[in-house]
Amino acid sequence: MNDQSPATLFTPPGKVSETRPYNPDPARGYTIPAHHYYDPAIYQEELESIFYRSWLYVSHVEKVSQPGDYVTTTIGDQNVFVIRGKDGVLRAFYNVCQHRGHELLKGSGSSKIITCPYHAWSYHADGELRTARGCQDMVDFDKANFSLKQVSVDVFCNMLFVNLDPNASPVATQLDGLEEELRQYCPTLDDLTHAETLLFDVHANWKNVVDNFVECYHCPIGHPAFVELVDMPSYRTNTHRLWSSHCGHAKSGENSAYKFEGSVEDTAFGAWWIWPDLTLVMNPGCPNLVVFRMKPGGPELTNETLEFYLSGKTPNAVEQASIDYFRDTLNPEDLGLVESVQRGLHSRGYNQGRYVIDKDRTQNSEHGLHHFHTRVLEALGRI
Numbered sequence: 001m002n003d004q005s006p007a008t009l010f011t012p013p014g015k016v017s018e019t020r021p022y023n024p025d026p027a028r029g030y031t032i033p034a035h036h037y038y039d040p041a042i043y044q045e046e047l048e049s050i051f052y053r054s055w056l057y058v059s060h061v062e063k064v065s066q067p068g069d070y071v072t073t074t075i076g077d078q079n080v081f082v083i084r085g086k087d088g089v090l091r092a093f094y095n096v097c098q099h100r101g102h103e104l105l106k107g108s109g110s111s112k113i114i115t116c117p118y119h120a121w122s123y124h125a126d127g128e129l130r131t132a133r134g135c136q137d138m139v140d141f142d143k144a145n146f147s148l149k150q151v152s153v154d155v156f157c158n159m160l161f162v163n164l165d166p167n168a169s170p171v172a173t174q175l176d177g178l179e180e181e182l183r184q185y186c187p188t189l190d191d192l193t194h195a196e197t198l199l200f201d202v203h204a205n206w207k208n209v210v211d212n213f214v215e216c217y218h219c220p221i222g223h224p225a226f227v228e229l230v231d232m233p234s235y236r237t238n239t240h241r242l243w244s245s246h247c248g249h250a251k252s253g254e255n256s257a258y259k260f261e262g263s264v265e266d267t268a269f270g271a272w273w274i275w276p277d278l279t280l281v282m283n284p285g286c287p288n289l290v291v292f293r294m295k296p297g298g299p300e301l302t303n304e305t306l307e308f309y310l311s312g313k314t315p316n317a318v319e320q321a322s323i324d325y326f327r328d329t330l331n332p333e334d335l336g337l338v339e340s341v342q343r344g345l346h347s348r349g350y351n352q353g354r355y356v357i358d359k360d361r362t363q364n365s366e367h368g369l370h371h372f373h374t375r376v377l378e379a380l381g382r383i
């Protein structure tokens with residue numbers, strides 16, 4: 001935690017409304033104070049208290065299926081890679097050479113030996129230093145002291161995760177009950193392959209983007225086609241320790257989002273949020289999983305990656321229509337909303353709002369928003 005920040009909620013100078021304290025009762029609570037969505041000190045604190053100690057999504061595990069396959073990722077200013085060793089074991093390391101700190105790997109690919117592009121020190125895929133050019137006669141030089149520094153890695157429902165916390169408990173333990181629910185919605189989950197990626201840079205704080213995802217109160221106003229696709233009266237939101245969901249039935253046939261035919265099993269819509277910045281969507285009409293990460297790129301920048309896991313590498317007509325709807329309609333609608341909110345959060349005339357709570361947890365209820373804010377404020381030590 002940043003020593004400069006008091007561990008309580010406060011009102012920054014200029015705001016016309018005083019900050020109300022956190023309330024564990026969503027029906028009485030006020031949202032996170034606006035400056036938490038742009039203050040660089042709070043952002044830094046979130047990196048330390050949340051992102052440097054939570055499981056973060058990297059890719060479909062198929063990307064590292066063979067010995068030597070690797071994939072890199074960034075977490076704040078930390079660069080990490082995951083590689084499968086020749087023993088078949090997945091390991092993750094800080095992506096930094098132990099000589100003078102050059103980055104070792106870029107993007108993704110396959111290499112049994114990791115060679116630093118600067119002075120060519122090389123490492124085995126288990127992180128051990130293999131060769132250090134010109135160091136064989138150096139005094140007090142023990143290669144064993146220069147292994148790569150390991151971080152935690154795990155696989156959950158074919159999704160690869162890393163965690164800088166070496167003592168993190170497994171993803172499945174933290175997300176108790178989620179796997180069963182996902183498999184109920186998509187029994188062929190294990191057959192899905194990564195087929196398509198969409199990238200969006202959003203000029204908004206990552207929490208603002210998550211806030212928008214975890215409630216559908218805005219759906220009838222912001223997403224006219226979505227409320228034709230999904231049967232809104234059936235919509236319910238549920239909260240668990242580190243994940244929440246909002247799911248409902250969908251309507252097959254003609255609608256303005258995209259057309260599909262389907263039996264009752266095919267007609268569910270599911271949306272899940274996973275602590276801290278990952279969301280999953282199952283679109284109606286086909287077995288699929290949209291792995292949608294809202295990765296912080298700065299205090300007021302979110303790098304969204306949407307990976308579509310489908311039954312094959314080439315989308316069929318319904319799958320393509322669902323991707324087109326996400327790319328051209330649904331996500332642009334949300335971007336307009338959250339970027340407007342991001343500007344509004346800076347207004348001296350806005351500090352906090354109320355959660356709109358419906359005890360039946362219907363499509364209008366912001367239970368998921370209060371739940372997300374609780375996890376954030378807990379992690380920051382503010383409650």
Ligand code: FES
Pocket residue numbers: 097098099100101102116117118119120121
């Ligand atoms: S920094 Fe990697 S070999 Fe010098």
Ligand SMILES: [Fe+2]
Pocket residue numbers: 212213218219222223334
């Ligand atoms: Fe939305």
